[in-house]
Amino acid sequence: MTDREQDVLRAASMYYLQDVKMEVIARHLHTSRSTVSRLLKRARETGLVEITLRPSSTRAPSLGRSISAAFGIDTYVVPVPDSGEPADTLDQVARATARLLASWFDSDMILGVAWGTTLAAVSRRLPPKATHGSVVVQLNGAANTRTSGIEYASDLIASFGSAFGATVHHFPVPAFFDYPETKQAMWRERSVRRVLDEQARADIALFSVGSVTGTVPSHVYSAGYLDEDDVELLHEQSVVGDVCTVFLRADGSWQDVPLNARATGPSPEQLRRIPRRLCAVAGDNKAVPLLAALRAGTMTDLVVDERTAARLLEIARGGGPRGRAGAGGGAGARETSR
Template sequence: MELDREQDVLRAASMYYLQDLKMEVIARHLGTSRSTVSRLIKRARETGLVEITLRPASTRAPGLGRSVSAAFGVDAYVVPVPDSSSHIERLDQVSMTAAKLLTSWFDSDMVLGIAWGTTLASVSRYLVPKPTRGAAVVQLNGAANMRTSGVDYASDLISSFGTAFGAAVHHFSVPAFFDFSDTKAAMWRERSVRRVLDMQRRADIAVFSVGAVAGAVPSHVYSAGYLDDADVRVLHDEGVVGDVCTVFLRADGSWQDVPLNARATGPTPTELQRLPRRVCVVAGDNKVAPLLAALRAGVVTDLVVDEVTAGALLEAADPGPVRRTRARTATTGA
C-alpha cells in the first residue's frame, strides 16, 4: 500500500513539474480528486523528491565560492541573495542550504555534533526528515548560564536534529562556562561527562556557527546571560572578536591564552581539527570578523555563507598567513 502511494506521488509530481499538466488533468489520469493531487505534490516537495531552486539572473555566488575556497582551503557553498536582503532573509536562505547539505551528508552509523546558537536553531527549522539507523546526535557545548538553566533551549535544539534523522540524542548537561577552571577539570573526570566527551570525539560531522561580540544582531552567547560585565571587559582587553562553540578567538585565530577559554565547555580548535568534517554556517555582516578568525584558526572544512557576507569576508582578509585545512571535492554548491 505504501509503495502504491509513493508511486502516485512520483506520477503526480512528474506530470505537474515535467509535463506541465494542470491538477484537474492529473486527477483524471490518476482517477482521484484535485485535492488529493495537491497533497501528493506537496508530499513530493516535503520528502525531497522534488527540489525547487531559484537561480537569480545575475549572481556573484559561483565566483565568490571559488575565491573563498582558494583563499582559505575550504569547500565554500555561497548562497545567492540580493544585496538588499534583510539579515533574517539571508539567514533563512543560508539555513535552507545548510539543512539540505546536512541531510545529504549525514547517514546511518554516523555521529553529528551540534553547537547550539541562533543560526543552528534556524537550520533546524529547515531539516527534511531522513530516517537513519545507529546514528547519534551529540551536543558540543554546555548551555547553563547565570540567569536561567539554558538547558531547555539547547535541549530542544539538539533534539530537533535527533528527531529529523531518527538518531539517538546525547545532551551535555554542564554550564556553558564554569566559574572556575578547577571546577571544569574536576567535572571532566566524571564518568557521565567523559561519556559525552567521548561521543563528541567520535563525531563524523560537527556543525556550528560563529558568535560575534559586536553587531546589530548580537550572538546568543553574548545576549542571554552567559557572560558578566567583568568577562566582557576581559574579552575586550584580549582583543577577542568572537567565538566558535563558546571558545573565544582573536582576529588572528589565536585562542590558547584567552583566560575565559579555560572555563569554556566547548571543544577547542585543536579538538575540532581532529574531526573529519567541520561545517560552519554563517550569515550577517557582523559575523565577518569572527568568521575570518575561525578560518585562520583552521576549524572549518565546509563553509555555508550568504553572498553578501562572502564578499565582505574576502574584502576583510589580508594577505597574512592562513592555516589551510584539507579541501574536499565539492559535490554540491558553488
C-alpha cells in the same frame, strides 16, 4: 524502501528528470493527479529534490569559488538582496543549511550540534528524514549565571533528533565554568566522559560563529553567559568572536585566551578531528570572526549569505584584521580535512 518512498522516487524522477506530465505519471503509478502532486511535494520536503534559482545578476557562484580556492573548503553562498532584512537573511541561510545537512546525515551516523541564534533558525527549517541508529550530540554546555540553559539547548538539540529520528545526547554542563580546575574535575566524571566520547566520534559537526556585536546578536554575548569582567578580558585579548564558545583572535589563535580554559565547547584542534564540519553564517558583522574561524581551520564546509561572503573576501584580500599572534594560530590556520 517502503512502497510510498518508491512512489516518491519514481514520481520525482519522471517529473523532474524525464519531463513527464503529472497526468501521465498518475496513469503509470495507477493513482490520481492529486496524489502525484503530493508525492512531488514530499520529494521536495525530504530533500530528495532540491530546486535552486541562480539569477544572472547574483555574485554568489563567483564568491563561492573564490572562498573555496582561498581556504580549501566547499562553500555554498546564498543569494540575498542588498536591501534584505537581517532576519530574512538568517532564514535563507538556515533553509540552505538545513537542506544540505539533511542530504548528508544518514543512518548510523553521529551529528554534533552547537547552539546559538543561527543554529536555532536551522532547527526550525529541518526537513524530516527517517534514519536508523543515528545520534545527535550537543557540542557545548549551555547553563549560565542567569538560567540553567537546559530548556533552551534541549529544545534546540531535540529538534534535530526529532527531524532525523535520532537518539539525542544532551550535555548538561555550564557553557563556562567559574574555574578551570572545576572543568578539569568534571571532565573526569564518567557521565561527562560519555558525552565527550560521542562528540569525538561525530561524523558531522554543525556550528556557527559568534560575533561580539551585530544586528542579530550572538546568543553567547546576549544571554548572560559572560559578565563584565569576562567581556573586558576578551577585549584585552583582542578576541573577535567564538566557535562553540571557544574564543578566537582575528589571526585564528585561541590556545592562550584565558577564558578558553573554562569553556566547554570543542577547541578548533578537536573540531579538526571530525571528518565534515559545517559552519552556517548569516550577517556581515560576522565576517571578521568568520575569517578567524577559517584561519583556525575549524570548517570543511561553509553556508554563508552573499553580503557576508563579499565582506569576508574584502577583508581577507586586504590583509584583514589579524590580531596579535598567539599559540593557536599559524599552521592550523590553513589546515583542512575532508
